[in-house]
Amino acid sequence: MATVPDKPTLDGIEERFVAAWESEGIYAFDRAAPRSAVYAVDTPPPTVSGSLHMGHVFSYTHTDVVARYQRMRGRAVFYPMGWDDNGLPTERRVQNYFGVRCDPSLPYVPGFEPPGVQGKATEQVPVSRPNFIELCERLTHDDEKVFEALFRRLGLSVDWRYLYTTIGDAARRVSQRAFLRNLARGEAYSQEAPTLWDVDFRTAVAQAELEDREQPGAYHKVAFHRTDGGGDVVIDTTRPELLASCVAMVAHPDDARYQPLFGATVTTPLFGVEVPIVAHPLADPDKGTGIAMICTFGDLTDVIWWRELRLPTRATVGRDGRILPEVPDWITTDGGRAAYDSIAGRTVKQAQARLVELLRESGELLGDPRPITHPVKFFEKGDRPLEIVTTRQWYIRNGGRDDVLREALQARGRALAWFPEHMWHRYENWVGGLNGDWLISRQRFFGVPIPLWYPLGADGEPDHDHPLVPAESALPIDPSTDVPDGFTEDRRGVPGGFVGEADVMDTWATSSLTPQIAGRWSDDDDLFVRVFPMDVRPQAHDIIRTWLFSTVVRSHFEHDSLPWANATLSGWILDPDRKKMSKSKGNVVTPIELFDKYGSDAVRYWAACARPGTDTAFDEGQMKIGRKLATKLLNVTKFVLGFGELAGQVELTDPVDVAVLNRLAELCGEATRAFDAYDYARALERIEAFFWWFCDDFVELVKGRAYGALGPERQASAVAALRSVLADLHKLFAPFLPFAADEVWRWWQDGSVHTQPWPLDTGARATMGDQAVLDAASAVLSDIRRAKSEAKVSMRAAVEHVHVVAPAALLDALVLVQDDVKEAGSVAALTSAVGDTLEVTVRLAPAG
């Protein structure tokens, strides 16, 4: 126990307590606790791709506040931290930071040192995959140190012994084990199919990672020629560059304009390829000319038409986003070959410009292109529109192609408790709208390898239908360096031998297993059964469709349960102009600057004021208020403790002293109910309101008596009440202002406030503690203050006489506190009379 400092200060408080909490093991998870006594948090592992921003500070504070509350409620809180250092953001950052790019065909170079920051991508030094991964690990390690320091400074009550990374051995083992089990049960499968493809990253992407962006484009009216000599059929297209991929024309079956043409054929402009005119209900008579060309593949509707109408595949766009170099065999005319040659090898954009020129020359372009703006599908991290290419990929079933599974997963969503509740609609909406299974394979380098090999036939071709799987005990493995059972390395890549799967799993395929990774499923099953299913998943609402849903999918398959009972969704941080705060706009304030300026407690206060799930304006004003609150907590504590400690049992002599304890008990009840509903903001608001009332009204009311003005017995009663309220206030503020609360607690108590039991409403109400006395005192004192303020005199100015006219009930209450009221108002004489409404007449003593 320390003593009360002469000059309380928040300076340096974080540094002291971060160290104290660590050395005292305040937040250590009690792993002997049974599941029923545990509160487990599925902490979001932030992406290690640079720096943490205010959005992180905001939402992680919400979780920490709840974790601290649960700890004080006596739960063994399992609050791990993870770093998501696996995936594209890391690759991209490593490329820029070290000036390298990965070339998997290169051999490993031991002791390789990167050149450092480079400007252009073309100047980046190619390195082998093992070298690239080393650099990824090196850089993420540095970033993670910075992240940890920031989270500690923020006061997160994480047990850092349970830190995990999504690229670490343990996470790779869990991820590969879960995948292999999905495979064994038929929940994972590979398939060669048209896939959305990012031409810059050169990888497939999943439905959940798409976003629409408004892009400039143009409608081109293009004429196709009927082979029966009946004239032209005109389409409107935004993608004339795909003319060579055209496999059919399509119109709505009910469209009278085109009904006569169904079954006829046309030749494509420039390329002269004969294609049929077909009918399909997805064709929209109101769009363009009402008839469209089907290409393989211009968009997802093309894929549907291609599949349902069993059309041929005529791909012309390669995985690099350029037109394939060889003239395809379906183009047979000389003119067609010439036209193709002039676009071969060009980007789709260049090819479009060239083909428009050719169409103009041939007269097959009718009129000028009409510029439009339209939404185009992008990879959310990508820079160019997605193309659709046919590739072999791995999928995990998610209900997108199976209504029974879809319903089962929607039932999981309904069984989950959502905070706020309406966020559930996004889940329901998303699962209901899925149009395919979950594509998990990525043609990238830094990720968890898909743990498979394929046998090579005598012709050297891999047999994708019979993959070779490792034993679970061998995990994690890298099929590019490890060898399947029964083979030796020299059988790699030779006929009759084997080949390793080259792809890695998408980040979400691993982060969908954070409960299993954090709970050390498969490595420490004793721990896992104590923490799983977890209590809460806190996360941002924009990743319900990715992280939340995919975690539900994995848990559904592997454990036949929800991964957690509750999901809490935090909102965005908005700029003062209500736009989402983003780095690109250059308006991000770094958390450290704010910690330095206002203190961590103050920043936490700002975050904790935001109602769960509500988008919140970034507001330094709130941080100033938070700092004021923390300072006030220090000062009022110093003041109350200054009255000294009381010996023995103290009898509460004055009704106000009992009344304040009753009001406090009600507050504890309200705060507890709010916290149990994850409404930390409401709890804070109530606690804060009580606190300021306590400082401004109650302490002022009884401080004369606490100084001893009304005798030692009544002094003891006042001091006992003050100290009792103070102790509970320290506890009530502990989740929100962990630094200031622990500081003041340790001035007069042993141990840390953070291991104290949360103050509950005991329900006990002494009869003499009618809160009417508090209201009566406040009402009269308020009028006395007003009189002094209007007279422009000090609040300490002497009052000769106060006359109170009020209803009898109020006067009855006032009698019980009149001694305190007179003390607090420096009132010499107080008289009263019964009346309908409260009326206070104040006669100030003459100045002097």
Next chain:
RNA sequence: GGGCGUAUAGCUCAGUUGGUUAGAGCGCCACCUUGACACGGUGGAGGUCUCCGGUUCGAGUCCGGCUACGCCCACCA
């Protein structure tokens, strides 16, 4: 086009089952340097609760609708 959210003081927001005169903080104005705190305290001004209709003795609160803003999904010929 479908779904969801928000709308209360100049600003940021409370207002839980409908009940006297709608609250807080910031900002603003005036005052008080009082024996915890000037990183303080007291008082004051400031709102037709987006709008229209309905239910009710009574609506910021419930119901229907409008408008504005935001988000998610779908559409991408």
